[in-house]
Amino acid sequence: MKSLKSFILIFSLSLVLIGDISMHPVNAQIMEGLNRTAQEAQLPGKPAGGFEAAIGGVIGSVMGLIGSILFVYLLYGGFRWMVAGGDSKAVTEAQAIIRNAIIGIAIIVFAYALANFVVTTLSGVAANPTGVQGVAGQ
Numbered sequence: 001m002k003s004l005k006s007f008i009l010i011f012s013l014s015l016v017l018i019g020d021i022s023m024h025p026v027n028a029q030i031m032e033g034l035n036r037t038a039q040e041a042q043l044p045g046k047p048a049g050g051f052e053a054a055i056g057g058v059i060g061s062v063m064g065l066i067g068s069i070l071f072v073y074l075l076y077g078g079f080r081w082m083v084a085g086g087d088s089k090a091v092t093e094a095q096a097i098i099r100n101a102i103i104g105i106a107i108i109v110f111a112y113a114l115a116n117f118v119v120t121t122l123s124g125v126a127a128n129p130t131g132v133q134g135v136a137g138q
Contacts (some may be wrong), residue, residue: 005076008076012068012069056119059112060112066104067105070105073104074098074101074102076097077095080093080094
Protein backbone atom coordinates (compact mmCIF):
# COMPACT_ATOMS: atom_id res chain seq x y z
CA MET A 1 0.00 0.00 0.00
CA LYS A 2 2.84 2.40 0.81
CA SER A 3 4.50 1.65 -2.50
CA LEU A 4 1.27 2.55 -4.34
CA LYS A 5 1.04 5.87 -2.50
CA SER A 6 4.70 6.58 -3.23
CA PHE A 7 4.23 5.73 -6.89
CA ILE A 8 1.18 8.00 -7.19
CA LEU A 9 3.00 10.87 -5.48
CA ILE A 10 6.13 10.53 -7.61
CA PHE A 11 4.08 10.14 -10.79
CA SER A 12 1.97 13.24 -10.11
CA LEU A 13 5.01 15.33 -9.18
CA SER A 14 6.82 14.27 -12.34
CA LEU A 15 3.80 15.18 -14.49
CA VAL A 16 3.60 18.63 -12.92
CA LEU A 17 7.33 19.27 -13.27
CA ILE A 18 7.52 17.99 -16.85
CA GLY A 19 4.52 20.12 -17.80
CA ASP A 20 6.02 23.20 -16.16
CA ILE A 21 9.42 22.72 -17.77
CA SER A 22 8.04 21.99 -21.23
CA MET A 23 5.68 25.00 -21.24
CA HIS A 24 8.21 27.61 -20.05
CA PRO A 25 9.73 28.40 -23.50
CA VAL A 26 6.25 28.62 -25.04
CA ASN A 27 5.05 31.03 -22.35
CA ALA A 28 8.18 33.17 -22.78
CA GLN A 29 7.61 33.39 -26.55
CA ILE A 30 3.97 34.31 -26.07
CA MET A 31 4.78 37.02 -23.52
CA GLU A 32 7.54 38.42 -25.73
CA GLY A 33 5.12 38.68 -28.65
CA LEU A 34 2.42 40.29 -26.51
CA ASN A 35 4.85 42.84 -25.04
CA ARG A 36 6.18 43.73 -28.51
CA THR A 37 2.63 44.17 -29.81
CA ALA A 38 1.68 46.34 -26.83
CA GLN A 39 4.73 48.56 -27.36
CA GLU A 40 4.02 48.95 -31.09
CA ALA A 41 0.40 49.82 -30.31
CA GLN A 42 1.68 52.32 -27.70
CA LEU A 43 -0.49 50.89 -24.97
CA PRO A 44 0.09 52.31 -21.47
CA GLY A 45 1.46 50.18 -18.69
CA LYS A 46 4.55 48.20 -17.98
CA PRO A 47 5.46 44.96 -19.67
CA ALA A 48 4.58 41.75 -17.88
CA GLY A 49 7.14 40.59 -15.38
CA GLY A 50 8.69 41.91 -12.24
CA PHE A 51 7.98 41.14 -8.62
CA GLU A 52 4.21 40.70 -8.98
CA ALA A 53 4.60 38.20 -11.80
CA ALA A 54 7.21 36.24 -9.86
CA ILE A 55 5.03 36.05 -6.74
CA GLY A 56 2.00 35.14 -8.85
CA GLY A 57 3.98 32.43 -10.62
CA VAL A 58 5.16 30.91 -7.35
CA ILE A 59 1.67 30.99 -5.84
CA GLY A 60 0.16 29.52 -9.00
CA SER A 61 2.75 26.74 -9.17
CA VAL A 62 2.36 25.77 -5.51
CA MET A 63 -1.43 25.82 -5.70
CA GLY A 64 -1.37 23.82 -8.91
CA LEU A 65 0.93 21.22 -7.40
CA ILE A 66 -1.20 20.86 -4.29
CA GLY A 67 -4.38 20.73 -6.37
CA SER A 68 -2.88 18.00 -8.56
CA ILE A 69 -1.89 15.96 -5.53
CA LEU A 70 -5.39 16.32 -4.07
CA PHE A 71 -6.94 15.29 -7.38
CA VAL A 72 -4.81 12.13 -7.41
CA TYR A 73 -5.88 11.56 -3.78
CA LEU A 74 -9.50 11.87 -4.92
CA LEU A 75 -8.91 9.28 -7.63
CA TYR A 76 -7.24 7.04 -5.07
CA GLY A 77 -10.32 7.26 -2.84
CA GLY A 78 -12.56 6.37 -5.77
CA PHE A 79 -10.33 3.39 -6.58
CA ARG A 80 -10.46 2.24 -2.97
CA TRP A 81 -14.25 2.47 -3.03
CA MET A 82 -14.47 0.45 -6.24
CA VAL A 83 -12.30 -2.38 -4.90
CA ALA A 84 -13.92 -2.39 -1.46
CA GLY A 85 -15.94 -5.44 -2.45
CA GLY A 86 -18.86 -4.66 -0.17
CA ASP A 87 -16.74 -4.32 2.97
CA SER A 88 -18.46 -1.54 4.89
CA LYS A 89 -15.28 -0.52 6.74
CA ALA A 90 -13.35 -0.16 3.45
CA VAL A 91 -16.22 1.82 1.91
CA THR A 92 -16.30 4.16 4.92
CA GLU A 93 -12.53 4.70 4.68
CA ALA A 94 -12.81 5.39 0.93
CA GLN A 95 -15.62 7.87 1.53
CA ALA A 96 -13.48 9.64 4.13
CA ILE A 97 -10.61 9.87 1.63
CA ILE A 98 -12.93 11.32 -1.02
CA ARG A 99 -14.48 13.78 1.46
CA ASN A 100 -11.05 14.95 2.63
CA ALA A 101 -9.83 15.36 -0.95
CA ILE A 102 -12.88 17.44 -1.89
CA ILE A 103 -12.47 19.63 1.19
CA GLY A 104 -8.78 20.07 0.34
CA ILE A 105 -9.55 21.02 -3.25
CA ALA A 106 -12.14 23.55 -2.05
CA ILE A 107 -9.60 25.07 0.35
CA ILE A 108 -7.01 25.31 -2.43
CA VAL A 109 -9.49 26.99 -4.79
CA PHE A 110 -10.47 29.56 -2.17
CA ALA A 111 -6.83 30.13 -1.17
CA TYR A 112 -5.87 30.67 -4.81
CA ALA A 113 -8.75 33.12 -5.29
CA LEU A 114 -7.76 35.02 -2.15
CA ALA A 115 -4.07 35.11 -3.09
CA ASN A 116 -4.92 36.24 -6.62
CA PHE A 117 -7.14 39.02 -5.24
CA VAL A 118 -4.48 40.19 -2.79
CA VAL A 119 -1.64 40.18 -5.35
CA THR A 120 -3.82 41.96 -7.94
CA THR A 121 -4.93 44.56 -5.41
CA LEU A 122 -1.41 45.16 -4.11
CA SER A 123 0.04 45.44 -7.61
CA GLY A 124 -2.69 47.94 -8.49
CA VAL A 125 -1.85 50.02 -5.41
CA ALA A 126 1.86 49.82 -6.18
CA ALA A 127 1.29 50.97 -9.76
CA ASN A 128 -0.94 53.89 -8.73
CA PRO A 129 -0.37 54.78 -5.04
CA THR A 130 -2.15 58.14 -5.23
CA GLY A 131 -5.37 56.71 -6.61
CA VAL A 132 -5.49 59.49 -9.24
CA GLN A 133 -5.70 58.31 -12.83
CA GLY A 134 -2.86 59.36 -15.09
CA VAL A 135 -0.37 60.25 -12.33
CA ALA A 136 1.59 57.05 -11.78
CA GLY A 137 2.59 54.24 -14.09
CA GLN A 138 3.20 56.35 -17.22
